[in-house]
Amino acid sequence: MLTIANKTxxxxxxxxxxxxxxYTSMQEAINIxxxxxxxxxxxxxxxxxxxxxxxxHLSHPRINLLPNTSGVRTAKEAVFAAKLAAEALETNWVKxxxxxxxxxxLPDPIETLKATEELAKQGFIVLPYIHxxxxxxxxxxxxxxxxxxxxxxxIGSNNGLKTIDFLRIIIEQSNIPVVVDAGLGVPSxxxxxxxxxxxxxxxxxxxxxxxxxxxxxxxxxxxxxAGREAYECGPAAASTQAHSSSPLTEFLxx
Amino acid sequence: xxxxxxxxxxxxxxxxxxKIKSITSRDVEQALASPNRSIWDFLAxxxxxxxxxxxxxxxxxxxxxxxxxxxxxQLFAPLYLSNECQNICTYCGFSLDNKVxxxxxxxxxxxxxxxxxxxxxFDHVLLVTGEANKTVGLAYLKNxxxxxxxxxxxxxxxxxxxxxxxYEALIPExxxxxxxxxxxxxxxxxxxxxxxxxxxxxxxxxxxxxxLGKAGIHKVGLGALIGLEDWxxxxxxxxxxxxxxxxxxxxxxxxxxxxxxxxxxxxxxPKVVMTDRELVxxxxxxxxxxxxxELSLSTRETEHFRNHVLKLGITSMSAGSKTNPGGYAxxxxxxxxFEISDERSPEAIASLLVKNGYQPVWKDWDQALQYAE
Numbered sequence: 001m002l003t004i005a006n007k008t009x010x011x012x013x014x015x016x017x018x019x020x021x022x023y024t025s026m027q028e029a030i031n032i033x034x035x036x037x038x039x040x041x042x043x044x045x046x047x048x049x050x051x052x053x054x055x056x057h058l059s060h061p062r063i064n065l066l067p068n069t070s071g072v073r074t075a076k077e078a079v080f081a082a083k084l085a086a087e088a089l090e091t092n093w094v095k096x097x098x099x100x101x102x103x104x105x106l107p108d109p110i111e112t113l114k115a116t117e118e119l120a121k122q123g124f125i126v127l128p129y130i131h132x133x134x135x136x137x138x139x140x141x142x143x144x145x146x147x148x149x150x151x152x153x154x155i156g157s158n159n160g161l162k163t164i165d166f167l168r169i170i171i172e173q174s175n176i177p178v179v180v181d182a183g184l185g186v187p188s189x190x191x192x193x194x195x196x197x198x199x200x201x202x203x204x205x206x207x208x209x210x211x212x213x214x215x216x217x218x219x220x221x222x223x224x225x226a227g228r229e230a231y232e233c234g235p236a237a238a239s240t241q242a243h244s245s246s247p248l249t250e251f252l253x254x
Numbered sequence: 255x256x257x258x259x260x261x262x263x264x265x266x267x268x269x270x271x272x273k274i275k276s277i278t279s280r281d282v283e284q285a286l287a288s289p290n291r292s293i294w295d296f297l298a299x300x301x302x303x304x305x306x307x308x309x310x311x312x313x314x315x316x317x318x319x320x321x322x323x324x325x326x327x328q329l330f331a332p333l334y335l336s337n338e339c340q341n342i343c344t345y346c347g348f349s350l351d352n353k354v355x356x357x358x359x360x361x362x363x364x365x366x367x368x369x370x371x372x373x374x375x376f377d378h379v380l381l382v383t384g385e386a387n388k389t390v391g392l393a394y395l396k397n398x399x400x401x402x403x404x405x406x407x408x409x410x411x412x413x414x415x416x417x418x419x420x421y422e423a424l425i426p427e428x429x430x431x432x433x434x435x436x437x438x439x440x441x442x443x444x445x446x447x448x449x450x451x452x453x454x455x456x457x458x459x460x461x462x463x464x465x466l467g468k469a470g471i472h473k474v475g476l477g478a479l480i481g482l483e484d485w486x487x488x489x490x491x492x493x494x495x496x497x498x499x500x501x502x503x504x505x506x507x508x509x510x511x512x513x514x515x516x517x518x519x520x521x522x523x524p525k526v527v528m529t530d531r532e533l534v535x536x537x538x539x540x541x542x543x544x545x546x547x548e549l550s551l552s553t554r555e556t557e558h559f560r561n562h563v564l565k566l567g568i569t570s571m572s573a574g575s576k577t578n579p580g581g582y583a584x585x586x587x588x589x590x591x592f593e594i595s596d597e598r599s600p601e602a603i604a605s606l607l608v609k610n611g612y613q614p615v616w617k618d619w620d621q622a623l624q625y626a627e
Contacts, residue, residue, distance in 0.1 A: 019324020021611045043407075043620050046377075071623035073505060080625040102472075102507035103500065103546045156322055209320050 002199055004177050005093075005125045005146040007064070009036050012194065013224040014066070014179065016204025018044070019156075020213060023057040029207055029217035030063065039066040039095050039202065042081055047088035055089075066127065068095040070105075075114035082119055094119060095149065096128040105155040109136050113143065120144025129181055132163035137170045137178075148174065149202065151182040152193065156205045158185025161192055171197040187216075187223030194227025195235065258464065258498045259457055262491065267440050270297070270487045277301040286310060291543050296493050299539035300486050308535055315538035315567040318545045327612045328548075328570035329600065330378035330410070331371050334579040335359050335398055337589060339384025341451030343437075345479065345515055347577075347591045348384040350451065354589040358389050361401055363584045368405050370582040374574060374600045377617040378408040380433070382577075382591075385414035385452060392420050396427055403428035408619035410473070414452065415462040421469035428621055433475030434462045435511065438482040439491035447482055463495070467503025472624065474499065474508055475550070480533075481515030481524030489536055493543055500544075509548035509570070510540055516554050516592040530559055534566060541567035553594040560596050565610060573603035 002009040015035040020026035030038055038058060045067075046052045058065065067085035072078045075098065082094040096119070098112050099105040112128050113136065119126045125146045130136055132150040140148055150170055153159035160183060161167065171178050177199035184190050190201045203220050210216035274297060282304045285295035298304060299311065336358035339348040347354075359367065371379060381398060383390040390413070399409055410431035411424075421432070438444050441456055448454045463474045476495055478488035489512075496508055512533060515524040528536075533555075540549055551560060551568045553575045564571065574597075576582050578590040598606075604614040 019326060020613060021325035022608065022613050043618055043623060044615070045620075046407075046617055047620070047622075069623070071619065077623060077625055081620075081622050084620075084622045100505045102505070158321065205321065205324065208324055 002177060004127070009200070010034070011036050011221070011224075012200040012228055013190070013221055014039065014181075014200055014202040015207065015217070016202065017041070017054060017058070019205055019208035023054055025213045026054075026208070027057040029213040030058070031060070032214055033207070033217040033221050034062070035221075036062050037064050037066050039068045039204070040089070041068050041070045042085045042088075043071045045088065047084065064093070065089050065091055066093050066095050067091065068097045068129075070097045070099070072098055073100040073108075073111075074098070075111040075118065078111070078115040079118050079122075082115075082124060083122075086124070092123060093125040093146075094127070096126055099129075099155075107131060107151075109133060112136075113139055116140050116145050117143040127179065132166040132170060134166060134169040134173060137174060141174065141176050145176060147177040147179050147199070149179045149181040152180050152189065153183030155182045157183050158206055159183050160185055160189040164192075164196065167193070167198070168196055187219045190220055191223040191227035191230075194224055195230050197231055200224075255502060257461070258495060259460055261494065261498055262439060262460070265491075265494075267483070267487045270490055271484060273297065274301045274486050277303045279303055279306070282307055286314070286542075293490070293493055293497060293543070296539055296543040297486075297490055299542055300489055300536055304535060304539075305531070308531065308538070311535065311538040311542065312566050315541040316565055318541055319567045319569065322545050323569050325612050326615045326618075327564065327568070327607050328378065328615045328618055329376065329603065330380055330408075330570060330572055331374070331376045331600070332380045332382050332412070332572060332575050332577065333364075333367055333371060333402075334382045334577060334581060334591070335364065335394075336383040336386065336390045337579050337591070338386035338389045339451075340386050341384070341453040342449050343451075343453065344447045344449075345482065347589060357579045357585065357588050358383075358394075359579050359584065361397070363580060364398060364401055366583045367580065368402060372405055375604070375616050376600065377406055378410070378619070379406045380410040380412055380572075382411075383413045387414075387452075392416065392423065396424060399424060399427045399429055403621060407617045407621065410475075412475075415459050416465070418465040418469050421466055421471060425469060425471060425624075428624070429471070430619060430624065431473035431475060431507075431509070432462075432466050432471055433477075433509070433511070434459065434466075435475070435477040435479060435513070436460060436492070436495070437479045439478065439488055439495075440483045443483045463499050464502075467499060467506050471506055473548075474503075474506055475511060476508065477511035477513060479513055479515060480528050481526060484526055485528045485532070485536070489539075493540070496544065496547060507548065509550050511550045511552065512536055513552060513554055516595070533559075534563060537563065537567050553596040554592065556595045557598060561606060564607065564612065571603065573598065573600040 011034045014037040069081045129149045137148045153162040179200045180193040180198045181202040281298040285298040412433040548569045550570045578588040607614045
């Protein structure tokens with residue numbers, strides 16, 4: 001079972017709420033995915049209004065909301081937005097997204113580190129979205145991040161695990177859960193992330209933009225389960241050479 | 255880094271026209287196949303040689319847009335605050351020499367208009383004025399934004415170009431985006447259509463996005479008014495401008511509009527007419543050049559056109575627009591800037607989107623995200 005901060009999760013598939021054709025398909029997709037942690041952009045939620053239509057569709061005992069700060073460009077803005085989200089959505093969990101570059105939405109490591117430190121001090125459960133940078137992950141761990149969320153490739157790109165070599169290092173070194181976020185375009189990408197030992201993945205675009213988001217959500221659920229199970233089984237090492245069934249050095253013990 | 259003015263001056267419009275004529279289907283095919291399209295690929299895609307490839311362009315454009323923006327369409331409404339204007343622009347209903355009654359909304363009137371827009375469901379608003387510094391200068395705009403900010407998640411502005419310090423004063427008040435269309439990138443043609451007023455200064459207008467970028471604005475809208483010049487040449491320069499800005503002000507988001515000249519009382523006839531087919535070609539070409547740029551479609555276009563083109567790369571639409579100050583509530587009969595074509599209500603547009611598998615997005619920003627101490 002996966003534990004982040006004080007919470008345990010049955011499902012290792014986290015999902016998002018953007019880009020769906022409508023809230024009904026979003027709701028059905030998230031339900032069938034069995035996801036227990038669902039990220040919601042503060043920018044899309046009507047926090048002033050009494051009832052937000054999107055949130056109404058996410059009201060399910062299994063679902064925990066993970067507000068994200070998408071849109072902010074600095075640590076200061078992120079801290080302010082996180083506090084507001086906490087108040088509006090009644091959670092101290094936050095997915096820190098600080099991407100000052102609106103084109104590729106790549107995260108700013110410096111501002112992210114600063115904001116993580118500040119928010120962790122204030123008692124937030126901080127899950128920062130970052131580049132697959134192993135040193136940054138260690139620094140975030142030291143300043144109180146509850147998990148790290150390195151990217152596989154840019155948000156929405158569906159390009160898969162372009163950063164796999166660095167993800168392996170991050171997973172090897174991390175004392176906190178590693179959630180591979182962004183760029184997972186097809187279920188096999190998610191399975192691959194789980195096979196190398198990621199604790200969870202976050203998938204949004206690939207599900208929301210699929211022709212059938214609900215079936216795609218189920219496909220991702222199965223892929224994440226398969227990838228995790230394979231990881232736990234300790235897969236046989238891949239090799240390009242054939243293994244001799246009678247070892248070459250066997251004669252020594254004769 | 256080199257200024258855009260110097261980049262622009264490296265190209266002669268006639269030279270670009272000549273280049274467009276020499277483009278072959280081979281160039282178009284190469285542009286379509288390229289994984290990373292250049293400004294020259296864009297030129298090939300808007301050329302007459304690309305016309306037979308329109309369906310292929312549309313398929314690619316739709317898929318890129320879906321991937322980047324999802325099944326979402328941002329909705330917004332313009333809020334005209336004033337039709338006072340000291341400029342003479344040959345194509346605009348607010349032009350100084352157009353003898354009409356002028357109107358600038360008071361605080362109470364602005365709030366009346368706001369109430370109507372809110373009841374329609376809008377959370378993103380675009381403030382529009384003419385250029386009249388004594389009546390609608392910085393002080394007026396600052397006050398208007400202060401007044402409006404509590405009611406909208408996102409406030410944009412399409413007014414006269416301002417100085418960097420003026421933008422710096424408005425952004426902390428809640429200004430998110432600024433639209434400033436060059437109208438035409440052809441200096442001589444620009445002079446003909448803007449004979450009098452501050453707007454006649456081509457370079458000051460051209461450098462407005464730079465001042466906005468330096469001021470740290472979140473989004474800048476660009477565009478040429480289609481009909482003043484050869485649309486292909488002007489669109490080429492718009493794309494060139496976009497590429498320059500994206501590299502230089504990398505924290506700013508960009509949007510492009512492609513307004514076609516609309517009739518108004520006593521106005522200019524377009525010099526060049528752009529067909530629907532050509533506008534679709536242009537929209538797709540922008541998307542193929544830049545998967546991330548926002549593409550906006552106004553109510554200038556017809557119902558039929560908007561019904562279909564919304565799936566081909568557009569990311570934001572206005573709906574139920576009034577282009578006259580007080581048009582929603584205060585003074586519905588005052589003079590409009592141009593005639594709108596698609597008069598359907600925001601509710602009707604929202605259900606059109608739903609029918610097409612799109613989620614109408616009323617809110618995609620929060621004032622909290624641009625918190626300033």
